[in-house]
Amino acid sequence: MKSNLEYLQENDAAVYAALKGEENRQKSGIELIPSENYTYPEVLAMLGSIFTNKYSEGYPGRRYYGGQEFTDQIETLARDRAKAVFGCEHANVQALSGSAMNQAVYLGLLKPGDTILAMDLSHGGHLTHGAPVSHMGQLFNFVRYVTDPSDGAIDFDQIRATALKTKPKMVLCGYTSYPRDIDYQKFKDIADEVGAITMTDASHFGGLVAGGAMNNPFDYGFDVVTTTTHKSLRGPRGGLILCKKEFARKIDKSVFPGLQGGPHMNAIAAIAVTLLKAQTDEFREYAKQVxxxxxxxxxxxxxxxxxxxxxxxxxxxxxxxxxxxxxxxxxxxxxxxxxxxxxxxxxxxxxxxxxxxxxxxxxxxxxxxxxxxxxxxxxxxxxxxxxxxxxxxxxxxxxxxxxxxxxxxxxxxxxxxx
Ligand SMILES: Cc1ncc(COP(=O)(O)O)c(C=O)c1O
CATH class of the missing domain: 3.90.1150.10 (Aspartate Aminotransferase, domain 1)
Known part of the structure; x- marks a missing residue:
């Protein structure tokens, strides 16, 4: 029987050549981009699997299409494993990637125009943390904090003063280019003072939280944690929205039908595989070594x-x-x-x-x-x-x-x- 790649080689020489070129690049160079990783062979198998053929709008047990016996199994596995790995009450595994995941949280828990306190882009925040060029930056009123110029660290006095003045509905931490740990307790205390929801975008270091090498925001009472699955977690491209039970319904409705249609079941199968790996001693060692x-x-x-x-x-x-x-x-x-x-x-x-x-x-x-x-x-x-x-x-x-x-x-x- 011919393999999938043999079909490709025979029928599309141009795409096959690009694939081989990229394979060689990945093998013979050193990847130091912090948001990239090499995923598991099992994840590649799932991404290229027949789960990509399936439409599964809805959630396990509540789908809009028939034939969901096996898709329900994998989505349930992915959700249960996500809850076990991150120690949280609810997990949505359908976001198509990190940006969609963050958008779903804002749109599900807040109203357009609401204030969100988040890190400025040039100090480490992500585009979806309210950069003026992003749709989210235009839809919500982002007020920004910056790092302390003396040592580059997060400046909690400034954050607290801004929070008291602007009364945000959400306080957001977790970054794209900030090389330091985060004092979740201080964020939580400030958010509690103004009655704001707490959210960590752990996209970059989600794998290190999963592997027990970095602090878990849920241990400090955070409401929502998001993480991409393709960076330090080593999985397929995707996003997890993890939250307390009280936000579960709003989050699920926001992802589907609010923001997306059919989930990518091949990616969800690959996320399930990734989250089983994340529970191994080998992964904990990996996180430490990172x-x-x-x-x-x-x-x-x-x-x-x-x-x-x-x-x-x-x-x-x-x-x-x-x-x-x-x-x-x-x-x-x-x-x-x-x-x-x-x-x-x-x-x-x-x-x-x-x-x-x-x-x-x-x-x-x-x-x-x-x-x-x-x-x-x-x-x-x-x-x-x-x-x-x-x-x-x-x-x-x-x-x-x-x-x-x-x-x-x-x-x-x-x-x-x-
Ligand atoms: C902190 C943070 N959040 C969200 C994202 C968005 O992820 P994606 O590129 O999958 O949309 C990134 C991507 O780099 C990120 O660093």
């Missing part, structure tokens, strides 16, 4: 006088001020590192004087490299390569480092591409 690797990389960079925003990291990521460190903007730094097959992403830094496509920094993270089995020694080596490439980007140097990177990658196969 943090060790991140700290090791950050320390090794700082030992070479590289300037990191906030002066380090508590989580899986770090942000380099490339202007201060190398006199290069983030786009140029990203392009130089692409030449040695170390993939990073350009990143705006707090109060960046430069525009988003030519910002002052790059963002690095350890989840994908850790998935390949890389540890402290490889992180120190990575810091050497990054600093040498950015300080001395001559063709000869870049060619040599590119070869060394490819050699290292041979010893750390990508799961599913061995």
């Amino acid at each position: 943090l060790v690797n991140s700290k090791t990389l950050a320390d090794a960079l700082m030992a070479k006088q590289v300037s990191l925003i906030t002066g380090g990291t508590d989580n899986h990521m770090m942000v380099i001020d490339t202007v201060a460190s190398f006199d290069l903007d983030g786009r140029v730094a990203e392009e130089i590192l692409d030449k040695v097959a170390i993939t990073t992403n350009k990143q705006i830094i707090p109060d960046d004087p430069k525009p988003p496509l030519r910002p002052s920094g790059i963002r690095l993270g350890s989840p994908a490299a850790t998935t390949r089995g890389m540890k402290e020694a490889e992180m120190v080596q990575m810091a050497d390569w990054i600093v040498e490439s950015l300080r001395n980007p001559e063709q000869g140097v870049l060619d040599r480092i590119n070869t060394e990177v490819a050699e290292l990658c041979l010893s750390f196969p990508v799961p599913g591409l061995e």
Whole structure:
């Protein structure tokens, strides 16, 4: 019997060639974009499975189409596993991705025009946390907090003062480019003072919460936690909305029929698989190692006088001020590192004087490299390569480092591409 890939190779040479090119790129380079990972072979199997054929509008036991015996089974498994992993009362697993997941929360629990207190985009917030260019930024009244310029940390005095003045209906923490841990208790106390709902967008570090390596906002009484499933959690692209029971009905109605139609049952099957993996000792070890690797990389960079925003990291990521460190903007730094097959992403830094496509920094993270089995020694080596490439980007140097990177990658196969 022919495999799915053999059909593709025979019938669409162009797409097949692109797939092979991307496979080679993923195998022979080091992925340091903090929002990326290598998923499990079982997840790839589910994503490419016949569950993609099925329409399942509604929820288990309450569908708008027939033939739901097995889709009900997998969605129930995914929901139960999500509740077990994150220790929460309710889980919705249907959001098509992280942005839709956050939109569903705002639209389900608030009214257009309501005030949400969230981090400014250039200080670490996500587009869906009220950036003026996003639909959410136009629909809701986002008031923004920023980090303290003296140390780059969250400034709770400022947040409390803004909350007392603006009386938000929701207080939001959890970020896209903030390299530090979060004091959930302080957020909860401020939200309680003004009667606001508490939400954490744990998209980046959801896997580290699942693996017990970082604090869980539910332990501090948070109302809602969202997380993408494709970053540190190592699953398929998707989003989880986790919440207290009292919000369950509103959240479910908001996802379907409020925001979406048919859920992607192939992705939900893959989420179920991911959440079983997240309960293993192996995953807990992985989560711990992600943090060790991140700290090791950050320390090794700082030992070479590289300037990191906030002066380090508590989580899986770090942000380099490339202007201060190398006199290069983030786009140029990203392009130089692409030449040695170390993939990073350009990143705006707090109060960046430069525009988003030519910002002052790059963002690095350890989840994908850790998935390949890389540890402290490889992180120190990575810091050497990054600093040498950015300080001395001559063709000869870049060619040599590119070869060394490819050699290292041979010893750390990508799961599913061995
Ligand atoms: C904090 C945060 N929330 C939400 C999202 C949105 O996820 P998606 O790109 O899947 O829509 C991201 C993506 O990077 C993120 O970092």
